[in-house]
Amino acid sequence: MINNISILKNITILYAEDEESLREITLNILKGFTKKQFVAKDGKEGLELFKENEEEIDLIITDVNMPQMNGLEMIKEIKEINPNIPIIVATAFSNTEYLLEAIDIGVDKYVLKPIDMKKLLQTMSQSLLYHELKDLYIDKLTHLPNRNRLKKDLEQTKEDLMALINIDKFSTINDLFGENNGDRILSEFSDSLKEHFNKQDYKIYRIEADKFAIVCRDEKKDIIEFKNKCKDFADNIQKDTIIIDDNEIDLAITIGIAKGDGNRAYKFSQRVIAYARSKFEQVMIYEDSFNIQESFEENIKWVKKIKNGLKNGNFKGFYQPIVNNKTQEIYKYEALIRFIEDNGEVIAPFKFLDIAKKAKLYPNIIRVMLKEALLLIKNKNKRVAVNISFEDIASSETRKFIYEELRNESQYTNLLEFEILESEEISDMQIVKKFIKDVKELGCNVGVDDFGAGYSNFNMLTNLDIDFVKIDSSLIKEIDHSKNQEIIVNTISTFSKEFGFATVAEFVSSKEIYEKVKSLDITYSQGYYFGKPISFDEV
The missing domain is CATH 3.30.70.270 (Reverse transcriptase/Diguanylate cyclase domain)
Structure with a gap:
């Protein structure tokens, strides 16, 4: 009887008719073919229903001659609100005056009374082009414009x-x-x-x-x-x-x-x-x-530079010495990533590291750092520590790469260490434990980095098979004149000794800070007092 019956079942109609018996008969039939029906007894009620439910209504069927507000007056008001909604007029008046006025105000189609339901449904079906177009502009879940x-x-x-x-x-x-x-x-x-x-x-x-x-x-x-x-x-x-x-x-x-x-x-x-x-x-x-625009342009520039830099070898390891507090001799180096511009300018990681993470390029940088660390170990026989995050450990691809590199360079892994960033991001301790076990079996040492940086879990330290704890710079940089920081660092030091962990103090930038951490029996120091990060050739 009608094309697009499945589409017809998805529409919501507004039906306005003042004659009760005709309204009930027609409505009962429409209920079998449409999803939802709003019913009005006159034009005024129909207009109010449309204003309240405009976002839901797909099609309007209305009588013309109704009390309070007739159908054509209602249509004029509705077309002011939404000129595109399809409207079908049902009228017993077949004279040209009504039809011309209806066409003039934007009525799509009409049917004559008494209503032939087959004709009405066919007419509704023909008007469904608007419903298809409406789907392009209306969100189906909330019925809001999209x-x-x-x-x-x-x-x-x-x-x-x-x-x-x-x-x-x-x-x-x-x-x-x-x-x-x-x-x-x-x-x-x-x-x-x-x-x-x-x-x-x-x-x-x-x-x-x-x-x-x-x-x-x-x-x-x-x-x-x-x-x-x-x-x-x-x-x-x-x-x-x-x-x-x-x-x-x-x-x-x-x-x-x-x-x-x-x-x-x-x-x-x-x-x-x-x-x-x-x-x-x-x-x-x-x-x-x-300057948000400039910020976006800078991000775009750096994403391109990171991609090209990974291909062209612009990322290099720089190495900061970590000294034994008793002898002041260099015990090891921490490998730190740097981007080397074509003109030789050295760019610190705060410029590009967050962008690399958001652009999903960070795993490639970790791979570069591991290779750079192993290069220093092989060529200069130095002990080197590499930072690694939980995100890196959780990545099966990154773990696979690390294990393959360690197996290929097994004669050098006894001089390689991993520093795991201690943070709230660690959501699966079993993965971390497994990683520590695996790399230690391959000859490496493992420690926890940035301990005390706003999130600290002493219980975590006791559950991990680690070799050292690196105390965050926020607790060290003012320790020479902050009693509170001294108490916290002393607690970490005492706790670590009880469990057999070595300790490393970051940000040791002066003699006064060095003397303080030494007095607290911290094992090693790292900071500008002993040296800035230097290139491979300078080590």
Whole structure:
């Protein structure tokens, strides 16, 4: 009887008809073919239903001659709100006056009363092109306009004030509670947005999985007032937990606000979110002084330089001496990565290491460092320590590379050490234990690096088969005049001696600091007092 029956079953209609018996008969038939129906007894009620449910309604069927507001008057109002929605007029009046007026205000099609249901369903089917197009612009989960709609709307305006809202770490919520519950959370979150940002003043969009946009209908709205409105919303979200099947789920969000022509407002609000996170700000307005564009350009430049540098050998190991506190003789060197520019300039890792991690290039740098350390051991017979993170240890590919290198250079591994960064990132202690066991069997020593750097776990030390503990620079750099730091370092030193660990003090930059760590029976010292990192040739 009708084409595209499966598509028809997915649509929501608004049906307006004042004659009760006809309304009931037609509605009962429509229920069998459409997903949802909103029903109005006159044009005024139909208009109100459309205003309340605009985002859901795909198609309108309306009588013409109705009390309070007739069908054509209702259609005029609706077309002001959404000129694209398909409307079918059902009327007993076949004269040209009504039909011409209906066509003039944008009615798609009409059927004559008494209604032939086969004809009506065929007419509805023919109008479903709009429904297919609508899917390009409406998010199916929240029924909010999507990214396509946002971009189209922004192209039609000269100035926009908008905010992008990002739910923090939403992927973790999906991992914990499952994607179905994640979708329920997003639906509730979108309802909260609709409640806080009323449709008269704001347009709301869902542009990605956990990203939403708010655009002010009045582009002249005060930006500080808008920021305060966004801040209130963020505070409410953080304060009110979402309940899913008796589970309380806490959300936090970051909001970036920008003003400008559509493309610039969208682009800058995206950029300021990342900047806000780096500054631990919940809501932030974009300002040109942030130099975010320059920051992105610098990132792009460094990603390219890192890739080329890995191919062309620009990454080199530099080596900082670690001395025996009793003899002041060099016991070993820590291998530290440097990027050597083509002009010979030496670039420290703070310039590129975070970018390498975010660009998934960091594992390649670890491989370079291991090869550089082994090169120094082979050529100059020096003991060398290499830093390694839990992320490296957790990577099966990185572990495989390390084991192969150690087996290939087995005659030199007795001079190689690994320093494992002690941090909250260590989520699987069994992997770490296995790695320590494996590399020690291949001849290496293993220690814990940066112990005491805001996160310390003495219990972890007792459960790992390590040889030394490196005390973080934050506890050493002021130890010569800070009693609190002295007490903490003394506790670490005493604890380490009890369990047979050697200790290394970082950031020993003066004679006074050296004398203090020596008095606390720290085994080794590393810092500018004994030497800066130097190149392979200088060792």
